[in-house]
Amino acid sequence: MSPVPRPTLADIARAAEVSTATVSHALNGTGRLAATTRRRVRETATALGYATPRTAPRTRTLGVAVTTYARAWNYAEVAYFSRALTAATSAAHAHGYALTTLPADRAADDAWHGLAVDGMLIMDSPRGDPMVHALRARGIPLVFDGVPGDPRPGDHWVDNDHETTTHEVLDHLAASGARRIALQSGSGNEHYARAVTQAYAGWCAERGADPLVVPFDGTDGQGEAFDTLLRGPDRADAVYAAYDPGGRQLLAAAARLDLRIPDALRVVCASEDPGYATTRPPVTTVTLNPEQTARAAVTLLVDLIETGTAPTSVVVPAGLLVRDSSRAGQPPAPGHAGL
Incomplete structure (x- = not known):
């Protein structure tokens, strides 16, 4: 079979209704073009399957973005992410690749349309991810840290077993004496938020318990979103916070509402922050093992680039680090719930 001809600058110019000079400036990041024109040309080039020719040898490079x-x-x-990026950089260098970390602001930066990488590691990809769409169209090998929001057959990803991990946390809290366990979870389109929330809802259904879900708000430093949940005779007596700041938000809320931890409120937080070992009280955390995940993802990506084959998925075990915030406590005496 004869190879399919690659699109030329003239092909892109006709499709985008601009000159070939404009196409050259748009793809090379030169010239004085309107941002909308540069974006339209790059998107047209991507849709046509255009790849910038390599005129000189370059360092083999992997990209990473959240x-x-x-x-x-x-x-x-x-x-x-900090720990994952460090591990991914080390793993990339061990395989002979550089690692380029992209900024998070995709809306203002369409650089992925001309990104010169051999493969891309994408972390926490949501549904409708424009970067994934563009890179798929260009045929760039992709590996995901976390199941992608729009998975396709043959996608390659590394993730934790969030259902098993969530059930382990909830079982631990129930064994410590908690009876009304709430979840603080994200409302985004990434797989992690959906998987943890679904696992929590399933656990509650198995036990005939009403789910109590508080949306995560990273700007809520004082944990005010928990106030209603933690007041009254039917208040929650345990919370699993699925995001890093949630543990400190709960500590702040408990102090403000005069609830002793763990006697009146048990707390578990998914976090890699070592500072939770020294809070008062130390907070039980779930580690998703970012270093192991990142190393596995880079190895998958390199195999995909160099051999065209790699396992479809790799599951990395999470770990529960039990500290004082979720150990079995005694119900406080009436009128003595405070710290």
Whole structure:
């Protein structure tokens, strides 16, 4: 079979209704073009399957991005991503690749249309992820940290067993004496939020318990979203926070509402932050083992690039680190619920 001809600059120019010079400037990041024109040309090139020719040897490069939110935020400051990025960089270098970390603001930066990488590691990809769409169209090998929001047959990903982990946390809280266990979970389109919430709902259904779900709000430093949940005779007596700041939000809420931890409220938080070992009281955490996950994902990606084959999925076990915040406590005496 004869090879399918690759699109030329002239093909892109005709499809985008611009000149070949405009196409060249748009793809190379040169010239004085309107942002909308540059974006339209790059999107047209991607749709046609155009790949920028390599005129000189370059370092083999992997890319990594967190695409959960279409806004600017510094994911490198979050403990999970910070540890994962360090491990991914080390693993990439061990395989002879450089690692390029992309900023999170996809809406303002369409660089992935001309991104020069051999493969891409995408973390927490949501449904309708435009970066995934563009990279798939260009035929760039992809591996996901976390099941992608729009999975396709043959996708490659590394993740934890969130159902098993969530059930382990809830069983631990129930064994410690908790009777009304709530979940603080995300409302985003990423697989993690959906998987944890579904596992929690299933666990509650098996026991005939009403699910109590509090949406995660990273800006709620004082944990005010928990106030209604933690007041009254039918208040929750345990909370599993599925995101890193949730543990400190619950500590703040308990202090404000005069609830002793763990006697009146048991707390577990999914976090890689070592600071939870020194809070008062130390908070029980779930580790998703970001280093092991990142190393496995890079190895998958390199295998996919170099051999064209790799396992479809790899499951990394999570771990429950039990501390004082969720140990069995005694119900406080009436009028003595405070710290």
